[in-house]
Amino acid sequence: MLILEMLFLRAPKRFVAAVVGALLLGYVLYLSIYVIIAFEGRRWDIPAHVYAAPLELYAGMSLTSDEFVSSLRQTGYDRVPEVSDAGEYTVDGDEVTLRTRAFTYWDALEPSRQITVSVDGDRVLSVRDTAGEMLPLARLEPVRLGSLFASHHEDRILIGPDEIPPLLVDALKALEDRRYDHHHGLDLRGILRAAFVNVRHGEIRQGGSTLTQQLVKSYFLDNRRTFRRKIREAIMAVALELRYDKDELLHAYINEIYLGQQGARAIHGFGLASEFYFSRRLSQLELHEIALLVSLVNGPSYYDPRRHPERARDRRDRVLEVLADQAVVGPEKAASAAEAALGISSGSRMMSRYQPAYMDLVRQQLANDYDKEDLETAGLRIFTSLDPQVQARAERELSGGLARLAAPDPEPGAALEGAVVVTRYQTGEVIAMVGGRDVEFDGFNRALNARRPAGSLIKPVVYLAALQTGEYNLASRIEDAPIEIELENGDTWSPKNFSETSHGEVPILRALAESYNQATVRLGMEIGVDAVARLLQDLGLPEAPPPHPSLLLGAVETTAFEVAQVYGSLANGGFRVPLRAVRSVIDAEGEPLGRYPLELEPVADPVAVQQVNAALVQVFEHGTARTARGTLPRGLVAAGKTGTSSDFRDSWFAGFTGDYLAVVWVGRDDNAPVGLTGATGALPIWASLVGGFDHSASYMPAIADDLELAWLDYDTGLATHRGCRDAVLVPVPEGEKPPQEAGCSRGLRVLSERVRGWLEGTSD
């Protein structure tokens, strides 16, 4: 400062003027360079795009024409009388004809092609090309879920200059900046006109900012209306105009401008806005839709067509009037466009619907292999296994199920919460994930991050550890009787059964299916808690839990995702298949970068696992999940287990069919009791979800060579005959078939016990 003062005091006035001029020039130069760097940054930084799984079409697959059409609409297909372009379809009775869009996958570039899909009820009869030739397999390009965006949670789909509808350009100029083609970044006449219009109407009808100024404003996200900012903006706008031509700036504007909000995700640019509001590509939009998007420029939140449809409609119609006044479109066209409904898509039909919970998983999986920088700027394309239909169903079932379970008016902060994970366990692919009842909330992801006591979900692992020793099988009788265990701290632990009664000698099959605590603890102490803890880690927990006796009843905190991994190892017959969300990654040019291959690791003895799974099937037939039988389709064989933590704080269900595995957790964020067991809270949601999957195959365990199937009496574990009451067919190790029971227990005794069981309700 001193130097400066000395300079100014001693220097002649001309010199001072020169210095001031130089400083000003420097400031202008600095702002110019600053805005040009921002412009170039936006032009070249493309966040990674994330895609759902493509729909594979083949003869014999289960798919109704309604589901197919819903998938097509979600992928942005337009229904037309006759297909002539990619992204169009027609429906003719049971036949759907469509033309796919060319798409670059990890393994191949698939060209656009026209196919006809015939559906008979709930099955695809055939997939044919235009020549009528049968196609063994065709895939529909995947839905884009969103970006792995960086700063300010901005998401956008970059639109190329040649993809911009001329109508959009004309409409933007007519509404926002009529002299765009003639000014140099600033429009003094426009400012005066806007001021005049606004004064005349007594409201802000027109802003004086040029499109270029709006672009600059958007880059720096500064909404302070200060004079200094206005000056900066003006200098930067002029600098951009000097450096770039009009088309480049307009192109940048169309990709940049803020047009809406979904949770924490900011919708930028007309490309994404078109998908976000209409589930259509920008190039497909009609006049009334373009008018609506243009009307959002001035207030995406105030004119939000989902929240304020009437306000949005008024605004859109006024935009149409202006377009007619400015001769952008003819008055008749504008008038008929004003007749059209808003046409906003919603729910599962929404294209490009952001899935915060699933995106967390994608980020987590990619974090080990990719730089944050690359993910946020390099234009990568990421292919995931998310199934949009299953995801939508999981969201619906969780929110619907929680609403049915919850008290009508919970105290603030006491809402019942939940989480769902759905996988195709054979490949380890996660196909849906719901992190809470508010699916668009980009915050606490309960499926991935809520660690809660697993309760009885642990029991199958205790029995697996026992069966793996070779000293037990499903028919082995164990004691369900009170037990006292000395703990390290000197306390005595004496676990009770859910029903408060002990059942005496019971076969392992029944002890597991009915989730008896005392039998489980006795067995677990016999084989050692250590073995159970180690096995839990082998099956999929990130680390072995501390081997306290209470572990045997599930005193271990797990996430729904971890439970899905553990149960996946059971469903896969003792092979652990690491769960994955990302299949592959390609770069901006379509070159393959990385693939996450299917991997298997043998972690448990298949002979023991198949027996445990047979008991888990009985959970639905005779055990704690029998109340769900009515919800599941007739004849669908499923295996699963209820879980309830102490004081009814957590309600769990984990289970699988022939192709899907799902884990449901219900509880409260503040960990307060919810008064639900696994059977009354999570199970109905699980059953409604899994029962609704299209013709899910039954769970059919492969029977290892060392096993044979035997009819056992469910109550006693003794051998019996098919057709006898409570006879169940389960695998037992060869040569270890239990002794034949005298007679066939069809008597009143068994019947009355069953009736009593029903009256007592579900135990856990």
Place this chain on the structure above:
Amino acid sequence: MTRSAIGLLLAISIAACAPFPVSRDHPVEPDSTGAGSQANRDAGTASAPSAGLLQQARSHLAAAEYPEAAASLERAIRIEPDNARLWLELARVHFASGNLQQAQAHARKASSLAGSDDAARSAAEKLLADIAVRQR
């Protein structure tokens, strides 16, 4: 103050003079659909959707394109997860690429799914024996 302002300006100017946009024109690989669609045509008579993919995987395997072969098989397994032959072929791909651990796990999985498909089972057993020899 002036000096640091000038310095900043200079730094920005230099940064601004750097040639950007950054060049990103990697050569684009010729698309690999040729082989794939050929395999599809050859398998045109097969009814199962995975038959074409299996054939495609075999051509990739023959060309030592292991990741591509595995990708085709995984696509088929998504459609038919219980088909032992697909898992067996994936085991072969791992075997050929030298990943014996995965080859063994996949061969065991194939064997466990074989059911009444004795040919698949014995092929899996044979592969397991080959793996054991290689592991020695």
